[in-house]
Amino acid sequence: MFNTNIKSVFELTQTFSTEQDCIDYLEMLKWNKLPVSPFDETSKVYKCKNNQYRCKNTGKYFNVKTGTMFENSKISLRKWFMAIWFVTSHKKGISSIQLGKDIGVRQATAWFMLQRIRACFGIENNNELEGIVECDETFIGGKNKNRHKDKKVPHSQGRSYKDKVPIMGMLQRGESEIIERPHKVIPNKTVREKVIHKTSKMNAFVMNDTKRKSIQPFIYSFVKADTNLMTDEWWAYKGLDKDYNHKFIDHSKKEYVSLQDNNIHTNNIEGSWKILKNSISGMYNHVSKKHLQKYVDEFVYRFNLRKVSDQEKFRYLLLNSNVRTKYKELCH
Template structure:
């Protein structure tokens, strides 16, 4: 079941056509088919009717959905599984309006499902592994373009790096390793990113993030922004001066931040073409979504699907999202 590659939403619908099949899959992924109490891991567990279990130590009942993003949901698990497949495999994401139509549920319910899923996407961005080798750092800004706003809604002095009307996102990309075999580049590992939403792009915001992610003495490539100044003592820091229209160091073509710019390009096209708007409150969740898909892009459809479900034991309540 785990190794089967689902090449289409139709195959997911066939494989997980019933609630029972979905529950069996969750029990295999979460527990390896040996029930574990969410209240006391070492407690003896009694099997009850209706896919329920009882924790001997606490005396409480639970199911495989308890404490996960499926906890207390009124939507059938087959629809959840289809939603997970869609959002993990659509390169630029899927809107709540479109998901609601695809699953025949309300837009409000679809939005809640997507936000619960995005909370689980954060596992990839939060994972505690350090970057090394050659890394690129950059910032990008998300929000509507001032030139496209109505005259009454234009924000003065908001050009360039001003973020009065935008939200800054700071990212670091670790390039993949490769070797040359018979004159051809063979990838040994693929590039990965980590991103955070920042209050600003000052050094006190950028540099602690970089230091928390990068191993000392790594190669760090950035643009000329003053927020990166002072990192030379910790890293082999190279600067590409975008202000002078320099995008590659011609003395050393490896010195560029074009890979990070490519990641921003995917996010921008997603923002403009799919979502159209992200609130400041929830933007980190959307960033986590893109980091997840980028970092796991080499996995096949079912591996991405199962990786998310295996790490979906995060319950998000509607009140948490709306207050």
Template sequence: MIRSLIDLLRNLQSEEDCRLFLENIRWHGVPVCPHCGSKSEEHYKLTNGGVFRGLYKCKDCRERFTVTVGTMFEGSHIPLQKWFIAIYVFLAHKKGISSTQLHKDIAVTQKTAWFMLSRIRYNIRYNADIDFGDITQVDETYIGGKNKNRNAGKRLKNTRGRSLKLKAPVMGLLSDGKVYVEPIPSASKWVLHHVINSLVPKGTTVVTDGWYGYKGLSENYVHKVVDHHRGEYVKGGYHTNSIEGFWSQLKRGIIGVYHLVTRKHLELYCDEFAYRYNTRNLTDGERFSQFLSIAKKRLKYRMLIL
């Protein structure tokens, strides 16, 4: 078990060390063919110049494979050690790490570092299933800069309040200490109700603030309203403080580390912060190992820039 960044650097010094570590995480000592699913210690080990470097041949389907086939590392020319360092610091830093900083830390180009971070976020995105319990806190927020901070020639007109020209609305649902975050087209009643109805079991308790978009939830839920405009922050033991605390982490991370997030990639960044929040009770080493076990989605660069 990796317990710290120093531990990672000490124990995973070579590509061979990283390969064996990943094989233990994925296969638990017994190779599994990603093509046919055959699990056996009798898969052929293919050598190059008399040296085995992790290339197997399935004894059943005869296809060749390595431990990276069927994972986010498949086809990557970046050494596993650099991947592991990037994943570890990305998951361990509470507010993430920018591609500008990562490219300096692991000696790759900024473009490569950005792609690596995007591929990590992509795998987090597909592992965000949450079971909502008896009480769900629901809130919405807006991500984006202020019009007054724009260059004088780029300032927009008619951008009062919750203008969608400047900011992107994001909806969050928190239950049993875990959060689900989703960018939404608007904070209208139809959109908010649609998200809640599709995720939260009917008959459970939903706690919101006084925003008009939540009106009518009492038809399907036990709806508790904490009206901040009236100075209410806890009412009858119910509150939205937890989801609002998550918003502070998300916004501080975007402002302080990433500075700017486009609407196109906003969903990936939201899932990034949600994953770290939902695994906050794990140690950094446990979170790192857990991620390696679920990182099976391969994001190609052309998909990222379309």
């Protein structure tokens, strides 16, 4: 039996003290003791030596790592498990330099492991959103004050996005409901209590630009019709009122919460952008556009599961580890 209440790296190493422990745990999570062929799910499976299995219909051999981020990796599963724990439990993530030191591998190896892990974070970035949804864009890249003197943009010309990458986000606010319960002391009387029943969820995607033709398809893909949609005054959101209850706040007038209705604002998603930027600038220093979506997926995974225990975050990623990324895909 495995410890189902892991609270620290120490307990993790105790629970998975051998490579066989890791293999047995993966088999339990993935197959529940009934191996399934990745080549033909209907095929009968034969157990072979060294944790190998053979698919009867195709004649191919496989193991629990086939088709996952662990396939053909020379790194032990014990180190993989530690890496996943560190990535999912740290609030701002972990750098490849630090991870390499923590699990005893080269920095380049740690970077490759992190990229494989990040490729699985996309499981939390495709939520169907409803209720009250805030939409906003942000930009990742260099600051004007850090540009070379001859490349700085005068304040009179506004902001320049030539060296920035736009990100579009949609955040579903957490909802609460009022319920009535019998009073514990006074007979025939009820009390009204606020009960939180849904936490906020978020989707975010790297974009080529912030034009209407780029932004609106994402909204239609992930936000249910007739949802209460909150945005700023950016022109790319115009026309959404045909399918949504679209309200906007005019930041150009220094307005951040509507005086007529305090539900009309985008403060929640704007606050989440600060966390994303602090994470990238504070932990990773620089992220190329090619890999930026993976870092955004990591941020969304952590944001959406922020109220879930470290043990559940770890287990959830293992359950969804069937994304294999090859080294040449990352470097070319």
